[in-house]
Amino acid sequence: MTGIIDVALRAGVAKSTASRALSGNGYVSAETRERVERAARELAYAAHSSASSLATGRTSTIGVIMPMADRWYFAELLAGLQQALIDDGLDLALYGAAEGSAERARMLDHALAGRRFDGIIAVCLQPGAHELERLAGIGLPLVSVGPFTQGADTVSIDDVVAARVATEHLIDLGHENIAFLGDEPDADQFSFGERKRLDGYRQAMIAAGLEEHIRAVPTQSTIPEAFATAAALLADRRSRPTAIAAVCDEAAVGAIIAAQRLGIGVPSELSVTGIDDHRYAEMFSLTTIRQNPREQGVEAVRLLRARMQDPEAALEHVVSPATLVARQSTAPPRAETAR
Numbered sequence: 001m002t003g004i005i006d007v008a009l010r011a012g013v014a015k016s017t018a019s020r021a022l023s024g025n026g027y028v029s030a031e032t033r034e035r036v037e038r039a040a041r042e043l044a045y046a047a048h049s050s051a052s053s054l055a056t057g058r059t060s061t062i063g064v065i066m067p068m069a070d071r072w073y074f075a076e077l078l079a080g081l082q083q084a085l086i087d088d089g090l091d092l093a094l095y096g097a098a099e100g101s102a103e104r105a106r107m108l109d110h111a112l113a114g115r116r117f118d119g120i121i122a123v124c125l126q127p128g129a130h131e132l133e134r135l136a137g138i139g140l141p142l143v144s145v146g147p148f149t150q151g152a153d154t155v156s157i158d159d160v161v162a163a164r165v166a167t168e169h170l171i172d173l174g175h176e177n178i179a180f181l182g183d184e185p186d187a188d189q190f191s192f193g194e195r196k197r198l199d200g201y202r203q204a205m206i207a208a209g210l211e212e213h214i215r216a217v218p219t220q221s222t223i224p225e226a227f228a229t230a231a232a233l234l235a236d237r238r239s240r241p242t243a244i245a246a247v248c249d250e251a252a253v254g255a256i257i258a259a260q261r262l263g264i265g266v267p268s269e270l271s272v273t274g275i276d277d278h279r280y281a282e283m284f285s286l287t288t289i290r291q292n293p294r295e296q297g298v299e300a301v302r303l304l305r306a307r308m309q310d311p312e313a314a315l316e317h318v319v320s321p322a323t324l325v326a327r328q329s330t331a332p333p334r335a336e337t338a339r
Helices: 004-011 015-023 030-042 049-056 072-087 102-114 131-136 159-172 192-207 223-234 249-261 293-309
Strands: 061-066 091-096 119-123 142-145 153-156 178-182 215-218 243-246 271-276 287-290 317-319 323-325
Touching: 004 015, 004 030, 015 030, 061 072, 061 102, 072 091, 072 119, 072 293, 102 131, 119 131, 119 293, 131 142, 142 293, 153 293, 159 178, 159 192, 159 243, 159 271, 159 287, 159 323, 178 192, 178 223, 178 249, 215 223, 223 243, 223 249, 243 249, 249 271
Parallel strands: 061 091, 061 119, 119 142, 142 153, 153 317, 178 215, 178 243, 243 271, 271 287
Antiparallel strands: 287 323
16 A cells, blocks of 8 residues: 655655645645655555544644525535535535524534634624634634634625615616615624625715615515515505615515515516525526625635645735626616605
């Protein structure tokens, strides 16, 4: 059976150098690393995971903590993380728990600290719960995916800008009575990212002189919950908005379905925007802000690998692209309902 010493002899380097080159634990020149990797391929060398872990102190396993992957964004992000980790020869240990839940708190305080990982990728950290501090206390390389961008390498879209651009699109069309469908303004149990999107909506409304029309309608960001909330919002013609800026595409789709059930034309009587470019967005002709969570997952793995290689490097914050995609769910308001 081929061992690490055989690879070292074939490459003409010391055993310790071959081990560093193949494990990534420590500096090896690019030329030496290539020579060692070529020797390993030629000898069909495969490190035994247990022996490799004992020798290098590494497990080749990355802990990923995220909300339950039952929503499109999290499922797509997880797919990107998993593929990038596989491509890098790393395993994934997934810990899923809802934001603000007791299970998530226990996971942060006990479960993760008792496991052996090479690093942690945390999705949608909540600053109010001091989640970053709790994870940092574990002492492992850490990357945060989501809007909380302090104290760790991070990748995210700019949630404030995304919501502001979506709202400005509605304002540019002539809408003034625009409701925000999403987070509850002061509820700690809701996502930090959703609150930042609410901030973006408010910024756009204030900049346009529409403070008196600011209306945040709280709902959970799922199609069924948003459907029920939007149906109640739209039922009264006298107080009905002419446009809805939804916190995400799932909430936007719920609003469109509610409007259709009530006989309200979209976009002739109601314009709707979302954020994400969910796989359903094209089906519902939804105007939205496009982001790519799979690419964010790949970028998060790159950041973690870089942090593992150089723990003392300056923190890096990557802003993922987010662009307006105008479809047929938005149009100028009718003259009699514009105000």
